Amino acid sequence: MDETFSITPTSSAPLVTIAIISxxxxxxxxxxxxxxxxxxxxxxxxxxxxxxxxxGLYGRFIPKEDIAGGEARIINLDSATELKASIRTNxxxxxxxxxxxxxxxxxxxxxxxxxxxxxxxxxxTAQDYSVLLSVSDAEGFYESIKRWE
Numbered sequence: 001m002d003e004t005f006s007i008t009p010t011s012s013a014p015l016v017t018i019a020i021i022s023x024x025x026x027x028x029x030x031x032x033x034x035x036x037x038x039x040x041x042x043x044x045x046x047x048x049x050x051x052x053x054x055x056g057l058y059g060r061f062i063p064k065e066d067i068a069g070g071e072a073r074i075i076n077l078d079s080a081t082e083l084k085a086s087i088r089t090n091x092x093x094x095x096x097x098x099x100x101x102x103x104x105x106x107x108x109x110x111x112x113x114x115x116x117x118x119x120x121x122x123x124x125t126a127q128d129y130s131v132l133l134s135v136s137d138a139e140g141f142y143e144s145i146k147r148w149e
Contacts, residue, residue, distance in 0.1 A: 039097045042113050044133060046144040051123075051131075058091065058100045058111060062131070068124040069148040074138050077117035082106040083132065085114075104130075121145070 038056040045052040050064040077084050084105050085093070091100020091112065098114045109129040114120055116134045121141055123131040135141040 035092055035094075039094075039099070039115065042099075044113075044135060044141065046141065051145070053113065053131075053133075056099050056113065058113070060111075062125060062127070064148050066126045067145065067148065068126065069145045072121060072123045072142060072145045074142050075120050075122050077114070077120055077132075080122075083108075083110075083122060085110070085112060101129075 042055040051062045053059045085102035086105045087103040089101045098112045119138045
């Protein structure tokens, strides 16, 4: 004669734990998808009022008065090693994409949106940080910033 016995039913704790882990994974997946999307879709808008960085987690508006346009320049981070990011303080650092707050090798605080190290626009600000941007038309962007002088 065979007899079958069931496990003693558990509380709902395992199901709640699985639900929480699943929710965290879904949020992380959405965050990674957003980071991937924003790495290709950040826009820089130069207007009479300032620089508006649109998109990404670190987008912001920087008033024209706070930008030292006369000190802006186009750099190659492979040769301008003092302006390379050395420590990520609050940002995203992936191969081919750096966005957010970093400390540069020269000790300066900087907001980066860098995808191509060979052509980066370096913009000092009056707010105690600099901005480093990869721009598809670096020369045109640089000329727009220089017009504020």
